[in-house]
Amino acid sequence: MPRAFQNRFSTQYRCYSVSMLAGPNDRSDVEKGGKIIMPPSALDQLSRLNITYPMLFKLTNKNSDRMTHCGVLEFVADEGICYLPHWMMQNLLLEEGGLVQVESVNLMVATYSKFQPQSPDFLDITNPKAVLENALRNFACLTTGDVIAINYNEKIYELRVMETKPDKAVSIIECDMNVDFDAPLGYKEPERRPQHHEEPTEEEGDPSSYADMDMGFRAFTGSGNRLDGKKKGIEPSPAPIDPSDIKRGIPNYDYKVGRITFIRNSKPQPKKIIDDVMQFIAFSGEGQSLRKKGRKP
Numbered sequence: 001m002p003r004a005f006q007n008r009f010s011t012q013y014r015c016y017s018v019s020m021l022a023g024p025n026d027r028s029d030v031e032k033g034g035k036i037i038m039p040p041s042a043l044d045q046l047s048r049l050n051i052t053y054p055m056l057f058k059l060t061n062k063n064s065d066r067m068t069h070c071g072v073l074e075f076v077a078d079e080g081i082c083y084l085p086h087w088m089m090q091n092l093l094l095e096e097g098g099l100v101q102v103e104s105v106n107l108m109v110a111t112y113s114k115f116q117p118q119s120p121d122f123l124d125i126t127n128p129k130a131v132l133e134n135a136l137r138n139f140a141c142l143t144t145g146d147v148i149a150i151n152y153n154e155k156i157y158e159l160r161v162m163e164t165k166p167d168k169a170v171s172i173i174e175c176d177m178n179v180d181f182d183a184p185l186g187y188k189e190p191e192r193r194p195q196h197h198e199e200p201t202e203e204e205g206d207p208s209s210y211a212d213m214d215m216g217f218r219a220f221t222g223s224g225n226r227l228d229g230k231k232k233g234i235e236p237s238p239a240p241i242d243p244s245d246i247k248r249g250i251p252n253y254d255y256k257v258g259r260i261t262f263i264r265n266s267k268p269q270p271k272k273i274i275d276d277v278m279q280f281i282a283f284s285g286e287g288q289s290l291r292k293k294g295r296k297p
Contacts (some may be wrong), residue, residue, distance in 0.1 A: 009046055009057075009104035013038070013082040014097050021083050030085055032151050033138025035073035037083040038102070043075040052106055054173050056141055059084075060101040064093040069107065069169045071140025087149035087158070107141055110170035116182035118147065118158040123187070125152065129179055132159070136172055144168040160185075 018030040021037065030037065036057070046055065060067040068091050070084075077083055082102065084094075094100060115132065117123075125131050135150035142148075145168075146161045162182055164170045252261060 009042070009049060009051065010101070011042070011045075012099050012101050014080060015082050015084050015089065015094055015100045016096055017086050017089055018083050019086075020096065021077075029138070030073060030083065031087075031149075032135070033073070033085065034088070034142075034148065035071040035138070035140055036085075036088070037074050037077045038072055039077045039079045039081065040075045041079055042072075042102075046104070049104075051104055054140060054171070056105050056107050056171060058101075058103045058105045058169075059088070059092060060103070061092040061094055061098070062101060063098075066092045067143075068092060068146050069105065069141040069143045071173075085149070087147065091146050105169075107169055107171040108167045109175045110142065110164060110166075110172045110177045111175070112163070112165040112178045112180070113142055113161065113170070113172075114163040114180045114182060115159040116162050117184040118160060120184045120187045121155075122157050122159070122184055125157075128181065132179060140173055141169060141171045 018037070021030075036059075055072050056069060057072065058067060058069050068088060070088065082100070084092075084100075089095075089098075092100065117128075122128060131152050132150065135152065139148070142161050142164050144161050144164050147158050148161065149156050149158050151157075255261065
């Protein structure tokens with residue numbers, strides 16, 4: 001039977017996983033959180049004690065010296081029995097029907113927690129913090145060292161609680177908690193290939209070599225293929241351009257800042273062309289009529 005020592009609830013139960021819970025109702029929701037199901041006698045005993053809310057409990061397996069913390073979801077279990085999520089039984093190293101010590105505790109409110117995913121598959125989640133925040137709504141507290149299980153997109157992800165502040169066991173009900181992640185277990189950083197810096201050749205490194213380069217433009221120097229598939233004859237390569245043939249442009253010495261000069265033709269025009277332009281008269285042509293004009297009287 002439950003015992004009270006200075007307003008503290010403490011008793012032993014035989015624990016079973018939620019899948020062993022009898023009844024037509026599906027209680028798979030218990031597996032998605034960190035709360036247990038206790039018998040009605042526990043509620044009766046707790047109501048007589050000055051227990052602070054929310055009700056939090058410390059679970060201890062005395063045979064393996066393993067412990068964790070949890071909340072309570074309902075008081076509908078058979079007398080002497082409590083039902084735990086499967087991940088919680090694994091942390092406590094409990095088998096079906098094993099004895100667990102249940103004690104009421106008061107925990108500090110969490111301010112920080114760090115988790116380590118137990119598989120690199122957790123990195124496939126687009127927004128892991130949002131997924132974890134939504135899953136932790138079904139939990140009442142966290143204990144450093146526990147490996148909790150969350151269900152997302154019909155897949156179970158396990159995360160180890162690496163650190164909690166301000167204590168090793170904290171309450172996460174109605175709290176503002178910062179969440180951080182360690183690298184997943186078995187995760188390897190992608191290897192970065194070293195970049196090979198090629199040393200410049202003599203032609204690239206020596207600026208004087210640019211003077212020996214042929215800077216002249218060669219039109220239509222590419223090669224082509226015939227549509228009929230025949231090979232065209234070998235054509236002689238174009239003769240190299242003599243640097244003396246390249247004429248340098250004449251700068252505009254009359255340039256002034258703020259003025260744009262358009263040079264239409266920098267070469268002097270022949271006199272004949274200039275005379276033809278000067279003799280041009282617009283609309284000076286003669287027209288013809290389709291009908292012959294009648295003679296005027």
